[in-house]
Amino acid sequence: MSGGPVLATEGLVVGYRRRGREVVVLRGVELAARAGELVAVVGPNGAGKSTLLRTVVGAQGALAGRVLLGGEDVGGLSARERARRVAVMLTEPVDVGLMSVEAVVALGRLPYRSWLGGRGERDQEVVDRALVDAGVGSLRDRVLSDLSDGERQRVMLARALAQEPAVLVLDEPTAFLDVARRIELAAVLSRLAATSGMAIVLSTHDLGFALRRADQVWLVRGQSVTASAPEDLAYSGAIADCFAGENMTFDDAAATVVVADNSTPGATVRVDAEGRLRHWAEHAVRRAGCTPTTGDSSLTLKIEPDARWWVDGAEGVGFGALVTHLRKSGSTAR
């Protein structure tokens, strides 16, 4: 298996069996993830991301086709062998009662222990490293039920890392996190993929994260999955086709979907400012329905670091007042 994909699918059909009937969610799924790769699974709500991930880790059977972990069919692996190859962090809350963080993370070593054996030196080393890698070293003696959702999620990540899997699968790992923790976790996962040699496959609604950090994106839509480099999917318009709809467009620069501004274009405003001040002044100008420019224009906005501004013979303080003024006068000016 060396050099080959650590995770692959062949002719996979993903879905559910209900009262003897098959409900197909995805068909013809041909995917491969290699050691060290970070794969982002993206797609609209209900497209089948979670169902795909559950099938890939063997938590639900495939309707047809195969999932290969390290070249072996996941269906033929014992639970113990499977747990050594793939670790999973799903969105479902885990009930671990009053266990300490360290004890929960140590559960990740179970696939390596004999039924009677305790935790060995190597197990302890792996647990310690997993706690640090997931950024929860300082929480090791706390009781899991006392932690915040974000902290608990990191503990679950540490437990998954303690399994030392070849493939780590995470379903929406950033869902509960605030913006700073989300960026932090994204950085941790990118670093882990690059340094640990694990393949990390995660589903996310954060397109910016997927496009900036992933080596591959698996785009789930219309009962199929397209796998490609993020730039291919953005450049070809596949991501825009998938997400952009009425009043939504895909913004290349921001690498995300934005609300389309279909209002009548307002005036062009020359913005006389630099750096962050310029960025937020342009933001306000756009919000007012006008177009910021660095070139010549009959309207010039001058703005100072304390947000005092002058435009079109008027003056004021603060971005809110600026937007109000431009909406009243700017959009009709030329």
Ligand SMILES: Nc1ncnc2c1ncn2[C@@H]1O[C@H](COP(=O)(O)OP(=O)(O)OP(=O)(O)O)[C@@H](O)[C@H]1O
């Ligand atoms: N247990 C089930 N039985 C039958 N159909 C199901 C079951 N669970 C999910 N589905 C259906 O499968 C489809 C895919 O659901 P899934 O949860 O995989 O989507 P998703 O892409 O993860 O969505 P989201 O972004 O909202 O989390 C949906 O149409 C859903 O209704």
